[in-house]
Amino acid sequence: MAACYRYLGAEERFRTIAYENAARTMDSLKEDVSVYADNVKHLDQLKGIGESIAEKIIEYLKTGKINTFEQLQKNVPMELLDLMEVNGMGPSTLKTLHEELGIDNRDELVLAIEKGKLSTLKGFGEKKIDNIKRALKLYKESGTRLLLWDALQIGESVLNEVLKIKGVIHAELAGSLRRRKETIGDIDIIITCSLKSRKLIIKNFTSLTQVSRIIAAGDTKASVVLKDHNTQVDIRLVDENEYGSALLYFTGSKEHNIHLRLMAKDKGWKISEYGLFHAKTERKLEGNTEDGMYKALGLPWIPPEMREEKGEIEWAMKHPLPKLVELKDIKGDMQMHSTWSDGAESIETIARHILKYFPQYEYIVITDHSPTERIAHGLKPEEFKKQFAEIDKINKSLGKDFVKKGVEVDILTDGSLDLPDALLKEFEWVTASIHSGFNKDNTVRLLQACEHPSVHCIGHPSGRLIGKREGYTVNWQQLFKKAIATGTAIEINAQPERMDLKDDLVHEAIRKGVMITISTDAHNLNQYVFMKLGVDVARRGWCEKVNVLNTKSWKEVMKFASKK
């Protein structure tokens, strides 16, 4: 409905915003909306949902339809609305195309372009038509967002090039990348430099070898498309004394910024990327640092990972902010695979690699697969016995008890585990995971696994693969409750396409008191660095050190395990 109203134009612009806000609220609900929909008053309490939208939600749940929406569809070319996603195509352009040329969908638009009909329209010059053509093509090709890990690699490599450009004083990744969102649409870089070096920096940036196309290049900002994945990179050039306000603005999220700007407005100020100003006198009050910007508004500095307008500002006004967990707090990796199952390296190679490159670690847990995972060469009970002996031998040669005996045991469809209880007791750490039956509700299986006396942790709890496979359905409230009652931890699996448990659910889990573990689930030596990604997810879920089990010594991990 928001898209419909957006199409209808300026007259409906505030209604559009209202519907978009309501949609965002609905999207971020942890429970199904029907939980709130017993009456209008209950729904009305949700942010951005008032009486009118509440009634429509209830109407939809009761009848499967919304009358207003049915009416809207008669006045709006519905198939055309998708094209608002195309770069450069907004409501006004689409409206003209529909009203002047009778274009109702994408195919008709392509045809009209081929026939040269667009040039007959007022305001449609040669360049505009060219841009529409190109954007349509690009829209078809891309549409996929980058995984955070991939975006970090690309972002850091471009940042490196930018830092080499003459005249650049500071350059930093901003945007959703700085917030460590799980997928990234484009890469934002903020640059400080002197006024007179701007022109040359823009020129040098837009002619980097990685650039395939320039979208825009002005006096203070530029946008390009990279050859790599068609990734868009935006840079913004500011003065040194605008660094704080610009970084704040360019980091977002958009919703977080709007909230801050409204707070400023209430005080008779305004915020832009240039600073915090008196609205009337235009006198500058702040801008040098992010910290200063927040302080002026009576807030502590809010870490970028929390800036999602999910209650962080309200929280910061009343409580101290959580001291978010950091990579340096991590004392060990809780899940990894060796050549015994589907890993690429022997346990000894892994142990020596980690001791060398991750000196802060006090332990690692080898968690090879159990027998059901045939493709992954799951181990039979007697093989685990042999593995125990090997681990003992390796620890002896290392001179310390560094390698821990663990397993990633399969949760079968009936909720039982595929290793005998007697053997499970002998592991120091048992993570239980689902590897089959993705298309059904798996709550019961997970609850049953939590109840097993030997299970310490649930691995990649939702089973999702970002952009490839939806997670299976889980009643998270029930799972979190059971996890607390049984003393079972829940994993953040740091594989780039898993990041599972995801940030919002991590937040929900720790608020209830669930203990989190972060593990790389590494299958080769290049994957231990994923720990950084797992910590990012934990931070986005507001985790402090105390919420994450593997920030503790092994002795304390065992204390947690013994409470099962």
Next chain:
DNA sequence: GCCGTTTTCGGCCCGACTGTTTTCAGTCG
């Protein structure tokens, strides 16, 4: 259509770049 520690009415973030026109509308972030 939503919202309220000045407000139940009158607001709703703020600025840059492009293209087309010649002062601005549309779009984007």
